[in-house]
Amino acid sequence: MTSERILAGTHFLNGDEACAEGAMAAGCGLFAGYPITPQSEIAERISARLPQVGGVFIQMEDEISSMAAVLGGAWGGLKTMTATSGPGFSLMMENLGLGMMTETPCVVVDVQRGGPSTGLPTLIGQADMMQARWGSHGDYGVIALSPSSPQETFELTIRAFNLAEQYRLPVLLMTDEVVGHMFERVVIDPDRIQIVERRKPIAPPGEFLLYRPGADLVPQGMPTFGDGHRVHVTGLTHDERGYPVIDAQTQSELIPRLKEKVTRNAEAILDVEEIDVESADVVLIAYGISARTSLGAMQAARDRGWKVGMLRLITVWPFPERIVRQLADRVAGFVVPEINLGQIVLEVERAACGKTQVRSVPHAGGAIHDPETILQAIEEVLRDGS
Amino acid sequence: MVRSPRSKQLPAPEIVGHRPHPMQKYLRTDRLPHIWCSGCGLGTTLSCFTYALDQLGLDAEDVGVVSGIGCTGRTAGYLNLDSYHTTHGRAIAFATGLAVAQPTKKVVVFSGDGDLFAIGGNHFIHAARRNIDMTVICVNNFNYGMTGGQYGPTTPIGARGTTAPYGNYENPFNLPYLAASCGAVYVARWTSLDTRRLKEAMVEAISKPGFTFVEIVSPCPTNYGRRNRLGEGIDELRHYAQRSVIRHGADPAEADLIPGGDIVVGRFVDRRRPTFLEAYESQVLKRSLPERS
Numbered sequence: 320m321t322s323e324r325i326l327a328g329t330h331f332l333n334g335d336e337a338c339a340e341g342a343m344a345a346g347c348g349l350f351a352g353y354p355i356t357p358q359s360e361i362a363e364r365i366s367a368r369l370p371q372v373g374g375v376f377i378q379m380e381d382e383i384s385s386m387a388a389v390l391g392g393a394w395g396g397l398k399t400m401t402a403t404s405g406p407g408f409s410l411m412m413e414n415l416g417l418g419m420m421t422e423t424p425c426v427v428v429d430v431q432r433g434g435p436s437t438g439l440p441t442l443i444g445q446a447d448m449m450q451a452r453w454g455s456h457g458d459y460g461v462i463a464l465s466p467s468s469p470q471e472t473f474e475l476t477i478r479a480f481n482l483a484e485q486y487r488l489p490v491l492l493m494t495d496e497v498v499g500h501m502f503e504r505v506v507i508d509p510d511r512i513q514i515v516e517r518r519k520p521i522a523p524p525g526e527f528l529l530y531r532p533g534a535d536l537v538p539q540g541m542p543t544f545g546d547g548h549r550v551h552v553t554g555l556t557h558d559e560r561g562y563p564v565i566d567a568q569t570q571s572e573l574i575p576r577l578k579e580k581v582t583r584n585a586e587a588i589l590d591v592e593e594i595d596v597e598s599a600d601v602v603l604i605a606y607g608i609s610a611r612t613s614l615g616a617m618q619a620a621r622d623r624g625w626k627v628g629m630l631r632l633i634t635v636w637p638f639p640e641r642i643v644r645q646l647a648d649r650v651a652g653f654v655v656p657e658i659n660l661g662q663i664v665l666e667v668e669r670a671a672c673g674k675t676q677v678r679s680v681p682h683a684g685g686a687i688h689d690p691e692t693i694l695q696a697i698e699e700v701l702r703d704g705s
Numbered sequence: 706m707v708r709s710p711r712s713k714q715l716p717a718p719e720i721v722g723h724r725p726h727p728m729q730k731y732l733r734t735d736r737l738p739h740i741w742c743s744g745c746g747l748g749t750t751l752s753c754f755t756y757a758l759d760q761l762g763l764d765a766e767d768v769g770v771v772s773g774i775g776c777t778g779r780t781a782g783y784l785n786l787d788s789y790h791t792t793h794g795r796a797i798a799f800a801t802g803l804a805v806a807q808p809t810k811k812v813v814v815f816s817g818d819g820d821l822f823a824i825g826g827n828h829f830i831h832a833a834r835r836n837i838d839m840t841v842i843c844v845n846n847f848n849y850g851m852t853g854g855q856y857g858p859t860t861p862i863g864a865r866g867t868t869a870p871y872g873n874y875e876n877p878f879n880l881p882y883l884a885a886s887c888g889a890v891y892v893a894r895w896t897s898l899d900t901r902r903l904k905e906a907m908v909e910a911i912s913k914p915g916f917t918f919v920e921i922v923s924p925c926p927t928n929y930g931r932r933n934r935l936g937e938g939i940d941e942l943r944h945y946a947q948r949s950v951i952r953h954g955a956d957p958a959e960a961d962l963i964p965g966g967d968i969v970v971g972r973f974v975d976r977r978r979p980t981f982l983e984a985y986e987s988q989v990l991k992r993s994l995p996e997r998s
Contacts, residue, residue, distance in 0.1 A: 322994055349806060370993035375805045375985065380831040384798030387791065387828075391771070391799035394789060395806020417792050544769050544787045544803055545810045551733070551782055553790035562736060563782065563790075 322371040325509045332505045334498040335360035336430055337469040338402065339368060340505070341476025344512055347426075348374045348397035351388035353381050353407060356440045357496040358430040361402040363579075382407035386414035389425045390489075394552060396543035398480055398517075402428035404496075405438060408447055408454070415489055416455030417554045419577060422530070422538055424483035424517065426476065428492040430499040431607075431658075433684030443496040444684035445607055446659035452636050453489050458574050460581025462588055463491040463605040463636040469503045475633070481515035482588065486580055489538050493635060495658070497608040497687060517541055524548045528563040530573075536580035585637040592631040599628030600651045601697050604643070604667055606632040608687055609656045615658075616693035627697055635663060643670035651704035652676030654696045656688050676700050707928030719806035724827045728755035731765060733785045738792030740779060744930075744938015747899030750844055752778055753900050754815070757907035768811045768911075771800040773820035777844040777924075780815040797841065802880075804839050808982050811911055812838070818845040819857040822878055826858070833916045835981045840910045840917045843880060844897075846925035854928030861964045865920045865932045878903075881957035884918040885974045890972035891917035892957060897924070898946045899970065906972065915980045922968055 325344045332340065339361050342350065352362045366376040369530035375392075379385040382403050388509055389399035403411060408429045431447050433439025447454075451463045462482050466472040472494055479490040488690060520527040520540035524547040535537045542548035556570050581588065594617070596602055601620075605613040610631045620627040630646070632639065642657045643653070643666075652675050655664040663680040671677050682688050726732060732755065741747045756766060765786050773780035774793035781788035791799045796814045804812040814821075821829055821843050832839065848866050849855040856866030859880065860873040884892045891913045893906040903921060910917035924930055924941035935941040945968055953971040960969040979987070 349802060351802060367993065370989045373990065375982075376989075377801070377805065377981075378829050379798065379801070383795060384801070384831070387795040387798035388802035390791075391789070391802025391804075392806045393802070394787075395803045397802075397806045399802065413792055414795060417795075442903050542787075544807050545766050547766050549765055549785055549787055551788045551790070553782065554792055555790065691917075 323551050324372050325512065326507050327509050328507060330505045332469050333360060333432065333500050333502045333577050334466065334469040334472040334494060335500065337363045337459065337473040337505050337617065338492065338494065339364035340507065341473040342400050342426070342480070343368050343372070344507070345480035345512055346398045347480065348399050349377070349389065349392035349399040350374070351377045351379050351385045351392065351399070352403065353379055353385050355404045357432055357499050358402045358404050358428065360499070361428060361430070376690045382410035383414060386411040386418070386427070390414060390418050390421070390423045393423045393425050394544055398424070400426040400428065402430065402485055404430050404432050405434040405444070405447055406436070408450065412454045414537065416457060416459070419491040420554045421460040421552050422487040422577075423489065424541070425488055425489045426479045426483055426492060427489050428476070430496065431493065431495040439697045441496070441581045442685040443608065443658055443687060445495055445609060445657050446520070446662065446684060448493060448635060448657070448659065451493050458578055460488070460578040461491065461636040462486065462488065462581060462634065463493045464491060465493045465632060465635050466498055467607055467610045467631065468498065469501060470505050471507050472498060473507065477514070481513070484515045484539070486584065486588070487541065491636070493607070495607045512586040520548060521556065528559040530557065530705045531559040531562065532576060532580070535584060536576050543601045581637055588634055588637060589639050590633040591639050591642060592626070593631060594631065595628035596630055597628070598626055600626040601700050602646055602650050602653050603627065603629040603693070604653050604663070605629065605657065606635050606663065609658060612688045612690055613656055613693055615690035616697065619690060619694050620697050625697060625701060632663070638666045638670070640670045643667055644672065647671040647674040650675055652678060652700035654678050654680060654693065654694045654700060656680035656682070658682045658684050658687065676704060720997070725773065726752075728752065728759060731755040731785055732759055733783055736783055738784055741776060742927040744926035744941070745776070745923060746846065746921065746938075746942065747776060747780065747844060749897045749900060750903070750921055750923060751783060753904045754842070754907055757904045757911060760904065760908050761911060763811065768813060769803060771796045771803065771812065771814045773816040775817040775820045775826060775849065777815060777817035778820060792862065794820055794823070795828065796820065797825060797828040799836050801832055804837055805982060808838065811840070813911065814839060814841045814928050816843065816846065817850070818843055818859040819849045822858045822880065824950045830883070830887045833884055833889045833918070836890065836915045836978060838914055838916070838980045838982065840908065840919070842919050842921065844921045844923045846923050846929055848925060849930040850925045850928050854932060859962070861962055863964055864929070866929070867932070877962065879957065879961045880920045881918075881973045885957040888916065888978070889918045889974060890976050890978060892913040893918070893972045894920040894922065894970050896922045896942070896945045896949050896968065896970065898942050899949070899976060909972070909975070915978065
């Protein structure tokens, strides 16, 4: 391993290791985490790498404190990350909400495994997708990315750090056990890496209002502990100074903004891959490892002469509602394979507004789909649609 | 054993006219008046803290305060410092991130007994074990004040709370003993009446590298005092002061707070061991780089 921040070159890495390298390249200065399968390789890799560049790795006593520590580190001026899996993700929910309420940039990685509870510690699941959207109490906007390969895990980890800075919130990287553990070629080209640095406050101490939003609804810069701004940061409902104000008026000014800073900027945040969608009668909508599995089903369908394309969700939240709505006007149906009992398919149904068929291909977890089950769903859609 | 001079009958408190607080530079005056009940020890405690900062010659930029949730949790909001009001029990964990990010600054966690030792107990013991460079100030009022006087992890046996209508029957923590056994490098306890010694303890704790702990025995007349027939705030304070016995260097194992017994106060622990970042620097950072021959 190098002692440089960016591990330039061509490497053979698993998704978890690629995630750690993405964090390194993005400028992560603090990683706080707690061991859990199947994310441990992220922590192991970064515990070796961060000290090489003067960063801090700290293994906390649980995931509650891990989430709290990355928020504290962020206000201390560092780019920070934690990584976990299902049970730990559940424990992080309260402080994830603190991060949303206090608009604290950081990255939270969930390498999904089978749940609920201890479930399938070593085997895949994708059943935390709605938890990612709604897991902490109260209303707030969410950005969640879902990589389908180690290479993409590297790239999306960097993007997660960038989005966190740009929109001032914890950004979720919703990967999964198979992507986390699969080894593939990862090419790291420093010239292709773009980094978004933390925005400095637009006004000097005394004049700067901690939570006055700009036109993009995002606070206009973030002070660092000790830089003279003397911030007050609270999880209570607060005004633009950051002071607690416990009334419906202040709530109505703050909370919609926390949601809309994501939804109103959705077009800039959204990232999807469209594969032969233009000519398709049936469109597969998938993310993470299920998008890889769907490729096999798509190929088998084409071999039969069926016109099938895929909309691969790289950002799952915000959901690409407009794209799905437009497709719903002309396709025979959507097929949504995911390793849960039907979560993102609910969003697809909502966006499709009943204009076309929407078929879930659920999987309880522990394995990836047999492409044959996806193929069958495609066949059913074509049959029912004709 | 030396009886505290405060054990004598106290004069009635003098009400002073409206003047700026001498330590106004450390206070968010635009947030005053505070929410605390009259007779509560938190105002005194906060005041002691500002005097300690002043004595240390610290600028507002040198210190950050992190609080959890509860009456004491509101302390952060009244200090004109970088101040962080976090989630219930998680102040120390948040402060851990803040402290390692800005190692030249002072990080102080100001919170209550329920926040720090019930819901947040795990973070306390681990931050002490790691010797994270922070000062934890616990205002111990023996109950959950903000939520209406429920019993907590420091409520003495037999004392009443709104969820202990027949008296508390759970053994309480001895906080100095807990802190000392987990590795805190400085441990002290004072009552909130002992403002001069309390301020000195804060000065010592804040200036010492590593995990330092100050417990403040403090009245909660609205909830704890009322239900336990301790009178007004001043009466409850007098009750604690009269029972307090100064024993510097006492074995913290013998500092249990037993109803009717002595309240042992003083500096129990003052020692040095490498802080988390000192150990990280010597054990990790240096070893992580390839050998250069």
